[in-house]
Amino acid sequence: xxxxxxxxxxxxxxxxxxxxxxxxxxxxxxxxxxxxxxxxxxxxxxxxxxxxxxxxxxxxxxxxxxxxxxxxxxxxxxxxxxxxxxxxxxxxxxxxxxxxxxxxxxxxxxxxx
Amino acid sequence: xxxxxxxxxxxxxxxxxxxxxxxxxxxxxxxxxxxxxxxxxxxxxxxxxxxxxxxxxxxxxxxxxxxxxxxxxxxxxxxxxxxxxxxxxxxxxxxxxxxxxxxxxxxxxxxxxx
Numbered sequence: 564x565x566x567x568x569x570x571x572x573x574x575x576x577x578x579x580x581x582x583x584x585x586x587x588x589x590x591x592x593x594x595x596x597x598x599x600x601x602x603x604x605x606x607x608x609x610x611x612x613x614x615x616x617x618x619x620x621x622x623x624x625x626x627x628x629x630x631x632x633x634x635x636x637x638x639x640x641x642x643x644x645x646x647x648x649x650x651x652x653x654x655x656x657x658x659x660x661x662x663x664x665x666x667x668x669x670x671x672x673x674x675x676x
Numbered sequence: 677x678x679x680x681x682x683x684x685x686x687x688x689x690x691x692x693x694x695x696x697x698x699x700x701x702x703x704x705x706x707x708x709x710x711x712x713x714x715x716x717x718x719x720x721x722x723x724x725x726x727x728x729x730x731x732x733x734x735x736x737x738x739x740x741x742x743x744x745x746x747x748x749x750x751x752x753x754x755x756x757x758x759x760x761x762x763x764x765x766x767x768x769x770x771x772x773x774x775x776x777x778x779x780x781x782x783x784x785x786x787x788x789x790x
Contacts, residue, residue: 595775595776599781604783605783605784606680606766606768606781606782606783606784607766607768607781608781609778609779609780612776612778614776653719655719657775657776658775661724661731661732661773661774661775662770662773662774662775662776662777662779663709663721663724663732663734664709664711664719664721664779665721666711666718666719666720667718668718669718669719
């Protein structure tokens with residue numbers, strides 16, 4: 564069985580500040596890890612994913628995440644927040660075989676001017 | 677390339693009715709998955725279809741069903757609607773639905789049950 568825990572249902576940052584959204588996973592098999600973003604009244608958009616290889620993954624819009632197996636973590640970061648980053652962010656995991664996604668509860672990122 | 681489309685975008689139904697939601701995947705994608713999103717339970721996997729066959733199913737009652745057509749378009753049906761079925765229903769498509777494949781999501785259908 565797989566599970567994802569996202570610490571903090573809401574995270575507030577100032578524009579230009581570092582963004583850090585935390586994700587810890589549990590998986591009995593080597594995981595595939597994803598970060599998705601959801602803007603109001605829209606579907607999910609993939610920011611980045613980790614499958615194999617390099618543990619530091621770069622995604623769209625300046626986001627990146629680092630897979631740390633020893634800590635079972637896959638935290639999402641962005642050096643400088645922009646107002647347009649305000650949205651809900653979901654961490655997800657899938658295992659071997661089919662790519663059914665197990666999602667975390669989501670973190671709402673609020674960006675203030 | 678057109679994205680995943682879902683129709684209708686909004687639906688209002690009353691308890692006991694049934695509803696059918698439609699999803700058209702990205703051209704060339706053969707796998708379609710459905711997810712339910714609610715404030716309380718978050719995003720939960722309903723089922724996945726590949727080449728007209730259900731390959732994987734989440735933990736939902738039998739009132740929730742789906743199918744896929746030869747052109748990969750998919751429908752999901754919910755019978756005997758309950759208030760708790762109010763949710764955003766998201767459809768996602770991928771090339772082959774293998775581990776690590778990116779799933780592309782549609783905008784969702786927001787179902788309200790009164």
